[in-house]
Structure formats: structure tokens, C-alpha cells
Amino acid sequence: MSKVIVALDTSDRMIARSTVDELASFRPWFKIGKELFVSHGQKIVEDVVSAGAHVFLDLKFHDIPNTAAQATRAAAELGVRMVNVHASGGRTMMEAAANALKDISNPPLLIAVTVLTSMGADELREVGIEAPLEQHVLRLATLAKESGLNGVVCSAREVRLIKEHLGEDFLTITPGIRPAWSTTDDQTRITTPADAVKLGTDFMVIGRPITKHKRPQEGYALIQEEIDAALRG
Secondary structure: OOOOEEOOOOOOOHHHHHHHHOOHHHOEEOOOHHHHHHOOOOHHHHHHOOOOOOOEEEEEEOHHHHHHHHHHHHHHHHOOOOOEEEEHHOHHHHHHHHHHOOOOOOOEEEEEEEEOOOOOHHHHHHOOOOOOOOHHHHHHHHHHHOOOOOOOEHHHHHHHHHHHHHHOOOOEEOOOOOOOOOOOOOOOEEEEEHHHHHHOOOOEOOHHHOOOOOOHHHHHHHHHHHHHHHHOO
């Protein structure tokens, strides 16, 4: 299974579908986020699922427990293979989301967002979190595991900390992955694909280095070569 989740960060349905078709031979996952989902709703999810792709529906549910649970179940019924909630929504909300999937055959992975990779220590202090960033991430990841979730979204820099405390089977999904030849864009806590592999990440979310590449297949292939080389040691 591919470690790469290609972020379809666009509002254009045709561009999204073209990207899915162009990269189909690599069999990556595809992330559908708020921009694309708000623009086209469940139809775009159905489009990508029907193309045979694994979909990570990245809507980061954060609401009262019943609402988060019903939204999580609705996502599962669309056929997505991964869906997420905000760990900062708390234990009751996460447990409700996990329980909403218990009677579904072949449920999606349920993942909690810890700290957005666009945020650093200064941004956390501005919202009243004084704990060191890594300590806060680990606290949220621990709460997610205790609530019955499959893993967390975190920076690759926090993967080893999470694996050491919560086990190798607890999944880590890492945005902010940028090959050395690309720009950093709006991410703060970034890591190269090779370093992410060495740190032990399970999935890496990569968007613009692939989708904005003049030849997306070439961009993907370069990243996959880097990942394969790192896996070989």
C-alpha cells in the first residue's frame, strides 16, 4: 500500500478528477479537504471512490459529540477509507465518533488531528496553550488512542515520540511533507519524504509538489523514488 496521500487541494472538480486519473497507476490515496468538498459535496467523494481510489476525507470534525458522530458515520457511508476529527474536541466527542463506526462493515480509519502543521509554539501560546508543542501533541495523541481512534495527524517530527509512547501500530499521518526541490508554501513544521520514512510515518500527505508540478506523474515518481530509497536504508 502506498504511503502517499495526494492532497486534492482545489475547488475544480475536473482538475481533481484529472489528477486522480493521471496518478491512478501509482495507486496512492487521495485527500479531499474542505475546499473541494464544500465546492462539490458528496458527489466528488463518490467520483473518486468510484474510480477505485482510497479516499481520506479531511474535514476535521469538531463539534458536540452527537454531531461529530453522525458526521463521521455519514462519511463512512460514502465509502471513504479514512476520516478525521479534532482531538481538541475531547474524549467524549472522539468516543462518540468511534462508536458511530462500530456496526459498519469495513469501517474507515478514524484519525484525530493533534496540532496543525501550520502552527508553532508562538501560535499555540496565542490560544492559551503554554505546554511545549511536543508535549501538547503527545497529550492529544494519547487521548485519541484512549478514545478508540486508529491514529493521529501530526508533524513527522513528532512521529517517533508518538510511536515510542503509544506503539508502532498507532498510525501517524503526516502533512507538511516537502521534497527538497519544492517550496515550503504555508507549512511551518515541514519534513522531506525520506526523513519522514526514517522517522517511521505511516502515511504522508503531499499536495502541491505533485499536483502543481508541470508533470504530476513525474513529481509523484520523484517522491516515490525518494521514499523507496529511504525504505531500502
